[in-house]
Amino acid sequence: MTAVTPPDAHLIIDEHDPALIEAKIISETAKISWLDLQKFYAAGSVLKVAAQADLVKVALALQQDDTAKISRWLASAEIGQPSVEQAQQWYQQQTQLWAVVIAPWVLVQQRD
Incomplete structure (x- = not known):
């Protein structure tokens, strides 16, 4: 009897490839209204990424647990976590933020 390789076997090897992980993060990054993130903010799950930082690189470091x-x-x-003042400002202005989920975190970034 011959062993058959499952068609998704490459995923096991690829799951640790930084380039593929980065591509996946990029594909999952999108703009979202701060109003839609209220429950995550209330749960303490939102991390604000500074405008000068690379959102994808930060997400990749979190995903890889690069302490x-x-x-x-x-x-x-x-x-860091957004301040109450920042959260209120985003709420009042109905700000659109770039966001990506790296469970349990939702990373957000304001880019003007």
């Missing part, structure tokens, strides 16, 4: 990069970004305030 050195994440710690550095947290210390420099390039990522």
Whole structure:
């Protein structure tokens, strides 16, 4: 009897390929209204990414659990939870933000 390789076997190998993970993150990044993110903000699941930071690189570091990069970004305030004032401003202005989900986090970035 001959072993048959399942058609999705390549996914097991590819799941650790940084280029493919980055491409997946890019494909899942989109603009969304802050109004639609209220329940995630209330749950403490939103991380704000500074405008000068690369949203995709931050998402990739979170997905890969790169604690050195994440710690550095947290210390420099390039990522962090939005302040109450910021959340209120986004709500009042019905701001559209770039967002991507890296469970359990929703990363958001305001780009003007």
